[in-house]
Amino acid sequence: xxxxxxxxxxxxxxxxxxxxxxxxxxxINRNEFLTLLGPSGCGKTTTLRIxxxxxxxxxxxxxFLGNKINDLPPYKRSVNTVFQRYALFPNMTVGxxxxxxxxLKKRDKNEIAQGVEKMLELVNLPGFSKRKISTLSGGQQQxxxxxxxxINQPEVLLLDEPLGAxxxxxxxxxxxxLKRIQRExxxxxxxxxxxxxxxxxxxxxxxxxxxxxxxxxxxxxxxYNEPKNSFVADFIGESNILTATMICDFSVRFLGRTFPxxxxxxxxxxxxxxxxxxxxxxxxxxxxxLPRGRVVSCIFKGVHYEMRVVCGEALILSVSTKSVPVGTxxxxxxxxxxxxxxxSSEMTPDIIARKKAQLLGEDIDALMEEQEQEQEEE
Amino acid sequence: xxxxxxxxxxxSSQRQGAAKFLALPLIIWLAVFVIVxxxxxxxxxxxxxxxxxxxxxxxxxxxxxTEPIYVKIMVRSLKxxxxxxxxxxxxxYPAAYIMSRSSSKIRTLIILLILMPxxxxxxxxxxxxxxLLENGGLINTLLAAMGLxxxxxxxxxxxxxxxxxxxxxxxxxxxxYMVLLKLDNSLLEAAYDLGAxxxxxxxxxxxxxxxxxxxxxxSMVFVPSVxxxxxxxxxxxxxxxxxxxxxxxxxxAANNWNFGAAISIxxxxxxxxxxxxxxxxxxxxIGERKMII
Numbered sequence: 001x002x003x004x005x006x007x008x009x010x011x012x013x014x015x016x017x018x019x020x021x022x023x024x025x026x027x028i029n030r031n032e033f034l035t036l037l038g039p040s041g042c043g044k045t046t047t048l049r050i051x052x053x054x055x056x057x058x059x060x061x062x063x064f065l066g067n068k069i070n071d072l073p074p075y076k077r078s079v080n081t082v083f084q085r086y087a088l089f090p091n092m093t094v095g096x097x098x099x100x101x102x103x104l105k106k107r108d109k110n111e112i113a114q115g116v117e118k119m120l121e122l123v124n125l126p127g128f129s130k131r132k133i134s135t136l137s138g139g140q141q142q143x144x145x146x147x148x149x150x151i152n153q154p155e156v157l158l159l160d161e162p163l164g165a166x167x168x169x170x171x172x173x174x175x176x177x178l179k180r181i182q183r184e185x186x187x188x189x190x191x192x193x194x195x196x197x198x199x200x201x202x203x204x205x206x207x208x209x210x211x212x213x214x215x216x217x218x219x220x221x222x223x224y225n226e227p228k229n230s231f232v233a234d235f236i237g238e239s240n241i242l243t244a245t246m247i248c249d250f251s252v253r254f255l256g257r258t259f260p261x262x263x264x265x266x267x268x269x270x271x272x273x274x275x276x277x278x279x280x281x282x283x284x285x286x287x288x289x290l291p292r293g294r295v296v297s298c299i300f301k302g303v304h305y306e307m308r309v310v311c312g313e314a315l316i317l318s319v320s321t322k323s324v325p326v327g328t329x330x331x332x333x334x335x336x337x338x339x340x341x342x343x344s345s346e347m348t349p350d351i352i353a354r355k356k357a358q359l360l361g362e363d364i365d366a367l368m369e370e371q372e373q374e375q376e377e378e
Numbered sequence: 379x380x381x382x383x384x385x386x387x388x389x390s391s392q393r394q395g396a397a398k399f400l401a402l403p404l405i406i407w408l409a410v411f412v413i414v415x416x417x418x419x420x421x422x423x424x425x426x427x428x429x430x431x432x433x434x435x436x437x438x439x440x441x442x443x444t445e446p447i448y449v450k451i452m453v454r455s456l457k458x459x460x461x462x463x464x465x466x467x468x469x470x471y472p473a474a475y476i477m478s479r480s481s482s483k484i485r486t487l488i489i490l491l492i493l494m495p496x497x498x499x500x501x502x503x504x505x506x507x508x509x510l511l512e513n514g515g516l517i518n519t520l521l522a523a524m525g526l527x528x529x530x531x532x533x534x535x536x537x538x539x540x541x542x543x544x545x546x547x548x549x550x551x552x553x554x555y556m557v558l559l560k561l562d563n564s565l566l567e568a569a570y571d572l573g574a575x576x577x578x579x580x581x582x583x584x585x586x587x588x589x590x591x592x593x594x595x596x597s598m599v600f601v602p603s604v605x606x607x608x609x610x611x612x613x614x615x616x617x618x619x620x621x622x623x624x625x626x627x628x629x630x631a632a633n634n635w636n637f638g639a640a641i642s643i644x645x646x647x648x649x650x651x652x653x654x655x656x657x658x659x660x661x662x663x664i665g666e667r668k669m670i671i
Contacts (some may be wrong), residue, residue, distance in 0.1 A: 054567055074570040081571045087564035091586040100582075101572040152572060 003065070005030045005155060005188050006051060011060035013046055013212075020046045021212040024060070028156070028190060029205075033182050035191040037199040038209035039235065044192045047209075048158050051190060052081050065155075080149035081158040085165065086141045088133045094120075094144050095129035101152040119147040122181060139170045146181065156188045163198065175201050196236050200224060208232050229342055233275040240276040240316050244341070245269060252341055255291035255311055255332065263341035273342045280338035281318035283307065283330040290331035295324050422639035439640030448624065448641070455621040456648070458535060458610075459603035462542035463550075466599045467592065469543070470550035474591070475584070477551070478558035489555075492548050500545075504612050507541065508532070533615045541613040542603050549598035557591030558584075593656050601649055621645055 004027040011024040021043045028034050036044035049055040050062065053074035062069050069077060080101070088097050095116050102112045120126050123143035128136075136144065142162055149157055162178075163171045179202045182189045193199055199206050200220040208215040208223060208231075216228040227233035230241045244254035249264035254274055266272055286292045293311030305323040309316045311332055324330060426436035442448070477488050495503060510516050511531040518528045531537055561584065569579040607622035616623075621641065628638030 052571060054570075074567070075573045075575060079571075081568070083564045083568060085562070085564060087562065087568040089565060089568070089583060091589075100569075100574075104573045104578060148568075148572065 003030055004028065004063075005032075005065060006190070007063040008047070008051070009061040009063065011047070011050060011057045011062070013043070013050065013055065013058050019212055021050075021057070024212070024214060026207060026214065026217070028188060030188055031186055033179070033189045033191065033202055033204045035193060035199040035203040035206050036209055037193060037196060037206050037235075038215075040194055042209040043212040044194075044209050045160055048081075048160055048190060048192045051156070052079060052158050053077050078152075078154050079156040079158055080152050080154040081160065082142075082145045082149050082162045084160045084162070086145040086162075088141055088144055088148070090133050092133070093129065094125070094131045094133065094136070097133065097144055098129075098148045098151055100148060115151050116147075119151045122150070122184065123147045124177070138166050139174060142166065142174065143177075146178070150181070150185055150187065154187060156190055157182075159189060159191045161193055162191075163193075163195075171198070178202060200236070208235060210235075226340055227275055227342065230273050230275070233273075233340070233342070238278050238317055238319075240278065240281065240314075242274050242276070242314055243344070244272050244274040246272045246341065250336075252339060255314060255316075257289070257291045259334065259339060260336045261339040261341060262336050263339070266341060266343075271344045273344050275340040275342060276316070276334050277338065278306070278317045278319040279304075280334055281309075281316060282333045282335075283309065283318055283320065283324050284333055286329050286331045290333050292329060292331055295326050295328045295330060298323055298326050419639045419642055422636050423643045424640075426636055439637045440644070442637060443641060443644055451619055451624055452621050452644075452648075454535075454618070455604055458538055458542070458618075458620065459600050462539050462546065462603045463596055463600045465539065465543050466547050466550040467595065470547055470595065471554055471588075471592070474551045474554035474558055474588075477555050478561065492551055496548055500608070503545070504541065504608065507544065508612060511537070532613060533617045535614070535618050537613040538610045538618050538620070541609040542599075542606065545609060546599040546602060550595040553595035553598055554588055554591040557588050561587050589659075593659060597653055597656055600652065604649060605645060 006028040008024055008026045011021055012019070013021040024043075024047060026047075036047055038044050046055060050057050053069075053072060057070070064077070064079075089100065092100070095113075098116045098119055099112050102115060107115075116129060117126070120128055123146055125140060125143055125147070128140070128144075133141065133144070142165075145162070146157075146159075159178075163174050166174060175198055178189075182202075191199075191202065200223075203220055205217065206220055206223045207217050210231050216223060216232045218226075223232065224236055227236060227239075233239045233241055242254045244252050246263075246266040246268070247253050247258060248268045249266075250261055252259055252261045252263070252272065252274060261274075283295070284290070291311050293309040293316065295307050296310050296315075297306075297308040299306045300323070301319070304319045304321050307318045307320065307324050309318060309330060309332065316332060318332075423439055424435055424437070425433045426438050428434055443452075473488075473492075477485055480488070508515070512518070513528065513530070513532075515531075517531070521528055565583060565587070566579060569583045574582060605622045605625075607620065607626045610618050610620045610623055625638050625641050625645070628634045628641065632638075
């Protein structure tokens with residue numbers, strides 16, 4: 001990859017007694033689309049604001065192309081920001097907003113006018129120059145905000161949840177649009193979002209954060225397919241996280257059965273977590289070799305059906321294009337390459353399953369009891 | 379825009395009957411306390427008492443107003459009001475800005491400190507100033523005790539300006555403050571981000587944004603400054619006569635209601651014209667709010 005355009009070295013940030021960032025180390029390559037992803041309060045926006053110069057880190061250094069920029073005020077940094085609520089100047093037209101930066105630098109008037117037109121074309125708003133900000137829709141304002149930042153030809157563009165206020169359809173369109181703009185302009189994007197799908201769609205690199213600590217850095221595929229811990233697995237898409245025992249290399253035991261897998265190096269008889277993506281969980285005719293369960297819910301989701309299966313003490317989520325009726329006794333199978341083994345973490349699968357059940361308004365204990373009774377009857 | 383407006387009229391037409399009925403008290407109020415008095419003032423202003431004691435239509439009250447002494451008073455009133463307004467703006471703007479950017483605790487404290495004197499009686503506040511400034515007052519007593527010469531504070535135009543600034547400054551501060559409060563911090567950050575220095579940011583973002591507040595502050599200070607009479611009488615010991623004093627005298631001591639009414643009409647027209655000019659500035663769609671006189 002290219003050179004490190006921005007490097008964060010041991011960044012800590014606290015507000016009074018509250019630690020927001022704990023020893024953050026991160027570098028961004030030139031022309032990269034890097035996304036900071038995490039739940040609200042994880043420190044992702046604070047990280048962005050430290051790069052932008054709006055916050056000072058409590059300790060640690062920020063380097064821009066190898067130069068320390070800790071003490072540089074925002075107006076002297078060659079980064080520009082697209083703010084969460086756009087922050088367009090209401091007393092100016094679209095054109096004046098976009099020309100704000102170049103005007104301050106006392107560029108040639110004709111050159112600025114041309115630049116504004118070019119930017120409006122880039123963000124798909126040609127001819128909007130004379131319009132007032134108040135007449136624009138949310139999506140249009142968002143584009144103007146991007147144009148206003150990009151016209152300054154920043155080395156890095158910082159985007160703070162820029163699509164948060166838009167509706168789903170518009171958000172999807174803008175995701176593609178932003179990715180196109182990033183490709184065409186060749187500018188490095190540092191993007192902040194809590195939307196995992198948004199991150200997976202647009203990013204070259206995703207940085208998953210929680211509690212001010214980086215959980216995992218990787219490409220979207222890596223983050224999705226090989227989550228490092230149960231937090232990442234749980235945050236990136238729906239997943240089944242189960243406690244398991246690593247019997248030996250290439251063999252892991254969970255749900256009361258031993259499965260072949262492709263992971264090694266966890267030792268023998270070590271407690272681990274396994275992640276099973278719902279689309280990888282296959283439901284079949286009950287056999288003795290595979291764990292058995294009973295379908296307790298089946299919801300139509302458009303493209304697929306979503307089934308919940310109670311299996312011993314675990315609640316397994318499975319998605320498939322074929323529906324399995326509620327009450328069916330099934331076996332659960334997963335191919336070796338789809339079993340992702342992780343080090344055991346404090347956030348036990350049991351807690352996560354219960355949290356999910358609460359969110360769904362289901363009483364997991366009642367489900368368990370029902371299952372136990374049925375087994376006794378059998 | 380037009381579509382929604384159309385829809386709204388359809389809905390509201392059904393409720394028009396009730397709305398009309400609800401507006402009745404206001405209409406009566408306006409008629410009795412605004413339109414009728416205004417009409418009476420005009421009646422007095424445009425009539426004069428003949429030799430036989432009967433009233434007849436006349437412009438002679440207005441003609442009398444063009445006498446040099448009255449023109450001079452009018453000009454002086456406008457000048458003092460203008461100076462007071464400018465001083466209020468210069469003092470009030472930074473105060474309003476600091477307030478709008480402070481934490482809510484400090485903000486509440488400052489607002490309380492600014493507004494508290496206004497909850498006290500107007501005359502009491504004036505007399506408090508007099509005790510400070512008059513010849514045998516607190517400041518001069520202190521100066522004398524230190525062996526310095528006494529200073530004649532009262533009785534000058536400067537003293538009148540001081541009184542006006544003291545009394546009307548809170549209106550200026552609060553008008554600007556209310557607008558600056560709505561200034562989103564991210565706008566300031568955006569300006570910073572786009573390369574504006576703190577000074578450029580102030581000139582290009584903060585001032586344009588606060589124009590509606592500045593304009594309403596100006597009208598809140600300028601209008602009472604032009605027409606007040608108590609402040610000038612007390613702070614100048616009656617030596618600096620303003621147009622308000624003249625009107626008051628015509629309705630009181632001079633007992634010439636016709637001339638007093640005529641001056642009132644002239645002042646009203648001048649104030650209306652200046653407010654119209656201010657509104658014109660505000661029309662540059664700077665703020666969503668229209669001027670309230």
